[in-house]
Amino acid sequence: GAGVSQSPRYKVAKRGQDVALRCDPISGHVSLFWYQQALGQGPEFLTYFQNEAQLDKSGLPSDRFFAERPEGSVSTLKIQRTQQEDSAVYLCASSFLAGQETQYFGPGTRLLVL
Amino acid sequence: SQQGEEDPQALSIQEGENATMNCSYKTSINNLQWYRQNSGRGLVHLILIRSNEREKHSGRLRVTLDTSKKSSSLLITASRAADTASYFCATEVKAAGNKLTFGGGTRVLVKP
Numbered sequence: 217g218a219g220v221s222q223s224p225r226y227k228v229a230k231r232g233q234d235v236a237l238r239c240d241p242i243s244g245h246v247s248l249f250w251y252q253q254a255l256g257q258g259p260e261f262l263t264y265f266q267n268e269a270q271l272d273k274s275g276l277p278s279d280r281f282f283a284e285r286p287e288g289s290v291s292t293l294k295i296q297r298t299q300q301e302d303s304a305v306y307l308c309a310s311s312f313l314a315g316q317e318t319q320y321f322g323p324g325t326r327l328l329v330l
Numbered sequence: 331s332q333q334g335e336e337d338p339q340a341l342s343i344q345e346g347e348n349a350t351m352n353c354s355y356k357t358s359i360n361n362l363q364w365y366r367q368n369s370g371r372g373l374v375h376l377i378l379i380r381s382n383e384r385e386k387h388s389g390r391l392r393v394t395l396d397t398s399k400k401s402s403s404l405l406i407t408a409s410r411a412a413d414t415a416s417y418f419c420a421t422e423v424k425a426a427g428n429k430l431t432f433g434g435g436t437r438v439l440v441k442p
Contacts, residue, residue: 261431320375
């Protein structure tokens, strides 16, 4: 079946521009996660949804970052007033249930802020 | 901050040799997962090992977990050029919900 998909795959933004990154999880998966991966580093947790509820947003680096999952399926990560330090790959993952489950990752969105 | 740390950071081997990488972590875990990432691509799940398990196998992969030492190892046997990738361990920590905390990864180069 289809895996996790993300769009766009690449995004170039001018500093100060707002961006929106989309994640389509595997159908039926309850849990959805966003991670940020800097070049040469491991992914770092941003936020977690269980259905439409955002249960953990402790990893969001600033109030410029906002995520939503209004109907419990597709999720959008929005970054307002982008800064150069926001340049990274943004990875989305989903899992069937909550906890003790394999997380399946999408291909990521590579964001470059100029 | 990163909970898991992989060792070595980089590994270069010949095709057919075995590759071993280690992961250490700091706090009690629910499970530990290993992922592979090819250059510029997403993460591919390899194996999940739960805190009450000691060893798991999947094809040419063998993972061990020692909770007393807070460490895990990933062994790739009879490596192939296609195994060239970065390998990450990730822990699901009991006190931190369902999120995964990743290490910095081991970059493996398998030379044909």
